[in-house]
Amino acid sequence: MEVILAEKYGFCFGVKRAIKITEKIAQTNPNTLTLGPLIHNPLEISRLEKNFGVKVQENINNLGQSKSVIIRTHGITKQNLETLKQKGVSITDATCPFVTKPQKIVEEMSNNGYDIIIFGDENHPEVRSVMSYSIKTPIVIANIESLKEIGKIPKKIAIVSQTTKQIEKFAEIVQYLVTNSLEVRVFNTICNATFENQEATRNLSQKADIMVIVGGKSSANTKQLFYIAQTHCPDSYLVENENDIQPSWFESKNICGISAGASTPNWVIKNVEEKIKNLKYP
Structure with missing residues (x-):
């Protein structure tokens, strides 16, 4: 079976920027919080907590002792931004431009x-x-x-x-x-990376007989890629990591296409690709 990656996939500019900002801030502020998940990918959120101590707080009224708060890529409401300012914490805005x-x-x-x-x-x-x-x-x-x-x-x-x-x-x-x-x-506010990823997924799904879309299952852009793939390739699957892969999906398949949402880290995509390439059949 041939395994093909889409021409455009994975981390977009806004996600790369947010992660870089967060890692830098967390190195000097050990009690750093993000107000809501920084991006919609639980594996990357776990990595940031494990390696940098960054925790997620959903409730703006429960910031505790944290003096450093990062605004998620999706942004927050104007009212919550004003509330943050009144609390006197250090605010870092990682909202995607x-x-x-x-x-x-x-x-x-x-x-x-x-x-x-x-x-x-x-x-x-x-x-x-x-x-x-x-x-x-x-x-x-x-x-x-x-x-x-x-x-x-x-x-x-x-x-x-x-x-x-x-x-x-x-x-x-x-x-x-x-x-x-x-x-x-x-005002066309659909970002270029979204358009490019969608177009690449559409093109690949038209020639593949199985598509695997990698990303967080709560990620809007990942779900859009899945819907597009499924439209052209009925045997399409959405996975968060290589552990979701089922060997039975690939029996009698000739071309497997892989794409990934804008908040999916390269290491997760690579693990999925390797798992598919190394599948064994009786």
Whole structure:
């Protein structure tokens, strides 16, 4: 069986930047916390805790004795940022610049009287952080169907997207808004790394007869890669590490494609690749 890695996969710029920042801070601040998981990959979060003592705290009111708090790549709400500042802790912002961008856009457009529409998952920390920069409660839509269900479309709209969404679905939503609203300001906030990883996964899954997507199962961008792979290659699987691999998946397969989410470290991808290449059959 031939094993092929996608042309683009794994760590994106924002994740690399956040990990580098965190490791540097933790070397001089032994009680460093991240407010929420730094990235959506439990294996990398465990490595940071084991090697650098970085712990995760979900509740902003339970920071304990920590004097150093790192803001996760997905960002935090504007209100939580103000709360952190009032606590007098040392704040290091590891928010991905591709997430900071829609935060600023939403704040500016909202101040200028636009209703905000966000294409994304309302429960995702990135989307919650972006939502908090709007004066009025934004409209969050998961797909075009949920957009059609909201009823009357506001007359003056600014739309942004969660950074990990598919560009084709974003374009479909934009087209509907342009047809049904008087003024639409469109901001494509899907990051380049997401687009490149998705395109590479799409291309590889069209020629593979089995696809393995590596990443955290709570990672939005990893799940998007899995959905794309599954569309073109029904025998697609999402794994967090090599221990999830089942040999029976690969029987009678000729080409195995591997891709990985933007928060998946290279060492995890390598372990999965080696496990697949060394599979033994009776």
